[in-house]
Amino acid sequence: MRFPWAWLSILLLSFLIGCPTSSEWDQQWQELQKILEAGRLQEAKERLHNILPSVRDNDPTDERYGQVIFQLADIARLEGNSKQAESYYWKALPLIAESLGPEHLHMADPLSELATIYEHRDRPKVALPLLKRALAIREKTWGTSSRQLLPTLKHYHLLLMLSDRHKEAIRTLTRISRLEQTPS
Numbered sequence: 001m002r003f004p005w006a007w008l009s010i011l012l013l014s015f016l017i018g019c020p021t022s023s024e025w026d027q028q029w030q031e032l033q034k035i036l037e038a039g040r041l042q043e044a045k046e047r048l049h050n051i052l053p054s055v056r057d058n059d060p061t062d063e064r065y066g067q068v069i070f071q072l073a074d075i076a077r078l079e080g081n082s083k084q085a086e087s088y089y090w091k092a093l094p095l096i097a098e099s100l101g102p103e104h105l106h107m108a109d110p111l112s113e114l115a116t117i118y119e120h121r122d123r124p125k126v127a128l129p130l131l132k133r134a135l136a137i138r139e140k141t142w143g144t145s146s147r148q149l150l151p152t153l154k155h156y157h158l159l160l161m162l163s164d165r166h167k168e169a170i171r172t173l174t175r176i177s178r179l180e181q182t183p184s
Contacts, residue, residue, distance in 0.1 A: 025064060032071070045075050066095035070110055082117050089114045105141045108134040112152065115159065124162035131156050147179055 028051065035044045048068050055064040073088030089110040096106050111134035118127035135152050142148050153176050160169035 029067075036071075036075075041075050041078055045072065048072050048075070061099045063096070063099035066092050066099055066106070069095055070106075073110065073113065077113065077117075082120070086114065086117050089117070103137060103140060105137060108137040108141075108152075111137070112155070115155070119155075119159060119162070124159045128156075128159045128163050128165075131159055145179065145182065147182060147184060150176065150179055153179070 028047075032044055032047055035047065048071055051064075052068055055062055055068055058065070069088050070092040073085045073092060076082075076084035076088055092110045093107065096104065096110065100106055111130045115127040115131035115134065118124070118130070131152065135149070135156055138149055138152055139146075153172060157169055157172045157176060160166070160172060
């Protein structure tokens with residue numbers, strides 16, 4: 001008898017604090033991803049802004065807060081608003097670090113996106129440490145010999161070249177070549 005009452009209490013508490021239950025959240029998130037895949041950015045942005053108060057007010061370590069902010073950053077990037085995207089990516093970093101940990105794979109995404117923004121602004125020396133950190137996180141998660149690292153390594157190589165760090169760029173290019181020759 002305790003089990004149903006416990007679940008009822010959780011559902012009631014979730015309803016009262018305004019934060020969707022896990023399955024409701026998953027359903028909302030899947031719907032949102034479909035909207036994004038269809039290219040309906042404005043609708044996705046509105047839905048995210050509607051979700052934002054419930055996850056922001058819930059708990060600072062709620063990983064959904066970082067997810068919403070990161071998704072808003074991606075939408076701003078897709079809309080061509082790099083200043084807004086930059087702001088959201090910087091806001092997402094500590095939220096992700098606090099909820100999932102600073103070494104979690106999801107930390108690499110905003111770091112990579114920020115590196116791309118700074119690269120496009122002709123600031124490769126600002127972009128380089130961000131991408132280096134993203135690479136380190138991905139290496140820790142996937143291993144240093146994973147072919148999944150290739151896009152990040154190629155981007156890192158480019159930033160090294162743009163930053164006149166040619167010796168390191170050559171070492172990175174050699175690593176890229178070895179990874180490309182390994183079977184998938």
